[in-house]
Amino acid sequence: MKGQQIIICPNCGENKVKNSGIGKMFLWFAVISAITIIGIPLAIVFFLAWIFVRYVQKDNLRMICMQCKHMFKVDESTYDRYKQALNNELARK
Ligand SMILES: [Zn+2]
Structure with a gap:
């Protein structure tokens, strides 16, 4: 499996996840x-x-699975590690 391994979809186990972006x-x-x-x-x-969605609802912690469209939330420290993993991946290319 390619890509980051920090955030995995709890529904189907895929790692192709991204911010829901609302x-x-x-x-x-x-x-x-x-x-x-x-x-x-x-x-x-x-x-x-x-501002409401970003800071009160913590929208940046809401992820969507590109494979099965399942939405789920992650905690802040997990999200930070996820972002770091993405940056490392970009740096490698
Ligand atoms: Zn999924």
């Missing part, structure tokens, strides 16, 4: 809305939603 979506909406002057109040709402 928080990032809100941030994009905020940026896109902020382009127009009318959109700025909307941008503020999306930005607050992003």
Whole structure:
């Protein structure tokens, strides 16, 4: 099996996992809305939603399995090790 071995899908055992990315979506909406002057109040709402999801819901710890679409959460120390493993992999290429 190639790739990182830190976070494994609890459903199917695959290691092809990534962030669910809901928080990032809100941030994009905020940026896109902020382009127009009318959109700025909307941008503020999306930005607050992003902060909420990012820090209250800890969205960056929510992973999705690319194989079976199973969503699961990991704890912060596991996620840090996962990110390090990904960086090491990029450095090797
Ligand atoms: Zn899976």
